[in-house]
Amino acid sequence: MNLTLHVWRQAAGSPEGRFVQYEARDISPDASFLEMLDVVNEQLIEKGEEPIHFEHDCREGICGSCGMMINGIAHGPLGGTATCQLHMRHFRDGDEIRVEPWRARAFPVIKDLIVDRSPLDKIIQAGGFISINTGSAPEANMIPVPKVVQERAMDAAECIECGACVAQCPNGAAQLFTAAKVSHLGLLPQGQPERYERVLRMVEVMEQYFGSCTMFRECEAVCPKEISTDFIARMNRDYIVARFRSR
Amino acid sequence: MSELDARIPPGPVAEKWSYAKNHYKLVNPTNKRKFDIIVIGAGLAGASAAASFAELGYNVKCFVFHDSPRRAHSIAAQGGINAAKNYQNDGDSIYRLFYDTVKGGDYRSREANVYRLAELSVNIIDQAVAQGVPFAREYGGTLENRSFGGVQVSRTFYARGQTGQQLLLGAFQALERQIALGRVTMFPRHEMLDVVVVDGQAKGIITRNLVTGAIDVHAGDAIVLGTGGYSNVFYLSTNAKASNCTAIWRAYRRGAYFANPCYTQIHPTCIPQTGEYQSKLTLMSESLRNDGRIWVPKQKGDKRPPNEIPEGDRDYYLERKYPSFGNLAPRDIASRGAKEVCDEGRGVGPGGRGVYLDFSESIKRLGRKTIEERYGNLFEMYHDITAEDPYVVPMRIYPAPHYTMGGSWVDYALMATIPGLFVIGEANFSDHGANRLGASALMQGLADGYFVIPTTIAEYLSGQMNKKVSPDRAEFKQARADVDDRVKRLLSAKGTRSVDSFHRELGHIMWEYCGMARSAEGLKKARVEVRALRDRYWREVRVLGTGEEPNQSLEKAGRVADFFELAELMCIDALHREESCGGHFRVEYQTADGEALRNDDKFLYVAAWEFTGDDDEPRLHKEPLTYEEVKLATRSYK
Numbered sequence: 001m002n003l004t005l006h007v008w009r010q011a012a013g014s015p016e017g018r019f020v021q022y023e024a025r026d027i028s029p030d031a032s033f034l035e036m037l038d039v040v041n042e043q044l045i046e047k048g049e050e051p052i053h054f055e056h057d058c059r060e061g062i063c064g065s066c067g068m069m070i071n072g073i074a075h076g077p078l079g080g081t082a083t084c085q086l087h088m089r090h091f092r093d094g095d096e097i098r099v100e101p102w103r104a105r106a107f108p109v110i111k112d113l114i115v116d117r118s119p120l121d122k123i124i125q126a127g128g129f130i131s132i133n134t135g136s137a138p139e140a141n142m143i144p145v146p147k148v149v150q151e152r153a154m155d156a157a158e159c160i161e162c163g164a165c166v167a168q169c170p171n172g173a174a175q176l177f178t179a180a181k182v183s184h185l186g187l188l189p190q191g192q193p194e195r196y197e198r199v200l201r202m203v204e205v206m207e208q209y210f211g212s213c214t215m216f217r218e219c220e221a222v223c224p225k226e227i228s229t230d231f232i233a234r235m236n237r238d239y240i241v242a243r244f245r246s247r
Numbered sequence: 248m249s250e251l252d253a254r255i256p257p258g259p260v261a262e263k264w265s266y267a268k269n270h271y272k273l274v275n276p277t278n279k280r281k282f283d284i285i286v287i288g289a290g291l292a293g294a295s296a297a298a299s300f301a302e303l304g305y306n307v308k309c310f311v312f313h314d315s316p317r318r319a320h321s322i323a324a325q326g327g328i329n330a331a332k333n334y335q336n337d338g339d340s341i342y343r344l345f346y347d348t349v350k351g352g353d354y355r356s357r358e359a360n361v362y363r364l365a366e367l368s369v370n371i372i373d374q375a376v377a378q379g380v381p382f383a384r385e386y387g388g389t390l391e392n393r394s395f396g397g398v399q400v401s402r403t404f405y406a407r408g409q410t411g412q413q414l415l416l417g418a419f420q421a422l423e424r425q426i427a428l429g430r431v432t433m434f435p436r437h438e439m440l441d442v443v444v445v446d447g448q449a450k451g452i453i454t455r456n457l458v459t460g461a462i463d464v465h466a467g468d469a470i471v472l473g474t475g476g477y478s479n480v481f482y483l484s485t486n487a488k489a490s491n492c493t494a495i496w497r498a499y500r501r502g503a504y505f506a507n508p509c510y511t512q513i514h515p516t517c518i519p520q521t522g523e524y525q526s527k528l529t530l531m532s533e534s535l536r537n538d539g540r541i542w543v544p545k546q547k548g549d550k551r552p553p554n555e556i557p558e559g560d561r562d563y564y565l566e567r568k569y570p571s572f573g574n575l576a577p578r579d580i581a582s583r584g585a586k587e588v589c590d591e592g593r594g595v596g597p598g599g600r601g602v603y604l605d606f607s608e609s610i611k612r613l614g615r616k617t618i619e620e621r622y623g624n625l626f627e628m629y630h631d632i633t634a635e636d637p638y639v640v641p642m643r644i645y646p647a648p649h650y651t652m653g654g655s656w657v658d659y660a661l662m663a664t665i666p667g668l669f670v671i672g673e674a675n676f677s678d679h680g681a682n683r684l685g686a687s688a689l690m691q692g693l694a695d696g697y698f699v700i701p702t703t704i705a706e707y708l709s710g711q712m713n714k715k716v717s718p719d720r721a722e723f724k725q726a727r728a729d730v731d732d733r734v735k736r737l738l739s740a741k742g743t744r745s746v747d748s749f750h751r752e753l754g755h756i757m758w759e760y761c762g763m764a765r766s767a768e769g770l771k772k773a774r775v776e777v778r779a780l781r782d783r784y785w786r787e788v789r790v791l792g793t794g795e796e797p798n799q800s801l802e803k804a805g806r807v808a809d810f811f812e813l814a815e816l817m818c819i820d821a822l823h824r825e826e827s828c829g830g831h832f833r834v835e836y837q838t839a840d841g842e843a844l845r846n847d848d849k850f851l852y853v854a855a856w857e858f859t860g861d862d863d864e865p866r867l868h869k870e871p872l873t874y875e876e877v878k879l880a881t882r883s884y885k
Contacts, residue, residue: 065313137377
């Protein structure tokens with residue numbers, strides 16, 4: 001199949017960028033979106049042009065490195081997949097595709113499609129952990145975890161920190177990301193001792209960098225791990241309880 | 248041929264680690280903060296080590312080339328982590344895990360290290376659970392287990408099909424906590440490009456900032472490499488695109504012997520390649536072999552759709568050849584089995600390079616819901632990639648490069664042959680011998696990072712009081728200049744071919760001649776071809792752009808340059824080892840029924856190679872392997 005791409009190019013250190021048109025020819029429908037970009041890049045290199053820079057690594061939807069707005073949708077048209085898992089068979093021959101980096105004030109562009117997502121790690125640093133030093137853990141089966149609790153915590157724990165939720169949100173909010181971690185740890189018995197302190201600190205840092213949540217729920221629609229906005233509701237509840245408790 | 252001293256503690260194998268812990272020197276709590284430890288890589292091994300060092304009070308500087316420590320490829324591990332808890336009451340024990348691992352490694356690993364690994368496996372589960380890793384649970388709330396290849400007990404702990412991510416998040420979160428406390432300084436988007444050796448000790452590293460291109464010097468009292476494996480020497484592997492050998496290779500060139508480079512693991516269950524554009528091979532977790540049955544048509548050229556081939560016309564070849572282990576035969580055996588039937592012309596799928604992994608019988612027996620619970624995300628992943636539904640038609644799988652048992656030689660304390668340089672996780676050679684069992688890589692990375700290195704590094708550091716070295720010293724300046732030089736060379740080649748095109752070609756050569764089946768003739772040919780391609784690479788590679796900004800071609804170019812050198816060493820090692828063991832299969836050394844034929848009389852040792860110069864043959868050092876506890880036997884899974 002042949003496609004026309006409009007790809008955002010932005011020089012390193014430059015505050016401005018622009019769309020550049022590329023023709024992607026003879027692309028196999030079984031190729032992934034990133035493999036298609038690889039093919040385009042090989043052609044650019046052959047012509048002596050610098051290839052399109054984009055972040056990627058595992059190519060199997062788990063590392064969270066990759067991410068681009070594809071025709072305005074984070075990770076593209078297929079739900080529950082990261083950009084690297086989107087295959088060209090979901091497009092048609094002759095399609096025009098607009099490719100952009102994550103668009104959010106909290107994620108400044110580094111070059112082309114690569115952005116700086118370090119504020120997400122700052123949220124984790126604020127409390128996305130259980131404080132337990134190596135070697136001081138009790139025996140693993142000491143605290144039973146009900147299966148239904150483990151399943152729910154696992155649902156939240158699947159977050160790959162890709163930032164699609166922020167990129168898609170019209171407010172650039174990071175509630176889904178924060179709520180996923182708050183819920184994963186707050187649901188488990190091991191997370192109880194720090195449950196309320198955690199949500200207060202993580203939300204505080206989140207609000208320093210990101211916009212506010214007004215329940216558009218676009219985040220949930222594009223999340224490659226299909227994390228539910230129910231966790232945002234859960235986080236909000238924990239947050240209110242935490243605020244009352246801290247009086 | 249100098250003596251390699253593994254510094255294994257005395258006493259019975261089951262007591263060596265206790266002996267070590269009781270006798271290693273310690274570093275006083277108030278002195279710990281005087282030491283700077285540099286950790287490169289923050290996967291399971293690196294993140295757990297960095298976090299544990301910081302918790303103990305050391306100052307830590309951690310470098311990763313990714314934008315965040317959580318991008319490490321450990322995150323992709325699917326199936327599970329082994330531990331000798333014996334929750335299932337099925338005969339498991341530390342001894343049995345130890346024995347299974349030694350046997351699984353085809354009697355080519357260091358017994359003392361493996362016993363320690365089995366011992367520590369139980370502590371890892373405790374630590375992970377305490378960190379909030381959401382392992383699968385039984386209805387009563389206790390931890391659940393499943394079986395893995397090469398063993399007859401159920402000792403694998405898992406978190407859906409994402410065990411790697413969940414374990415990594417446990418370590419990553421512990422690391423982030425230490426970063427917040429100011430005890431770890433994190434350097435994301437920094438790639439280590441050299442080790443600095445001063446008076447025979449590792450005292451620092453040279454890094455390149457991948458955003459600005461700045462080449463910097465960092466001094467430390469000890470350097471710890473947790474930089475993963477080198478399967479990308481084959482270009483197509485299950486590794487992430489950026490996984491590379493550069494850190495341990497640069498260390499090799501500075502004096503850290505490289506052990507058993509030819510011990511590479513080909514994983515039996517990966518999605519087959521569909522086209523030339525393919526950028527990697529996707530792993531389908533070995534845990535699938537718990538419930539999937541592997542088969543090919545009995546008849547050559549049987550092109551019927553799988554659901555139309557009746558039972559009588561199917562060859563469940565693993566069940567046929569290895570009745571005791573069946574579909575759970577270890578990886579090297581399962582991979583060679585697949586290659587054999589495809590070479591016979593009975594392969595399935597495009598190009599005839601595939602075998603079926605069929606779940607129809609399990610779905611009938613357990614119900615679709617149970618299969619969904621166990622493997623849901625893996626089935627989805629398969630469907631996304633191939634557009635085929637494994638609930639309805641069998642999966643097609645084929646072996647692919649996945650893990651490397653070889654790596655930096657380390658002693659019992661995980662120290663390399665450069666004092667002060669430590670190597671942990673997949674980057675080192677130690678525990679898996681010639682073949683790694685499933686669910687044990689996660690175990691080794693975390694054992695090394697949480698429990699071994701924090702203990703053993705104290706023994707070294709206690710002798711390093713007041714021996715700080717200034718980064719102004721000549722050796723640092725020289726190393727920095729060397730790195731700068733190399734970067735400039737890559738940028739100035741002004742060739743016409745992309746880095747990837749060379750990488751692909753290298754991968755083809757290695758897969759063909761140094762893959763699942765090796766021969767003397769093939770390996771000699773490979774060496775010549777690799778060397779020729781490498782020379783062309785330095786003349787003809789095209790790296791556009793500059794070094795003072797993000798430049799992904801430049802990053803790749805340096806890594807591929809190192810792969811060329813490693814590829815040659817792999818061929819040298821494979822050629823010299825005139826036997827078959829584990830993942831190293833020499834067609835000249837096989838039994839009558841096609842199994843690996845070891846030569847314990849001549850090759851019962853670790854082959855540690857020493858770099859002697861760009862144009863000289865590497866020097867071989869042998870660490871003899873002595874088995875005090877396990878009796879050497881033919882490794883049979885029949």
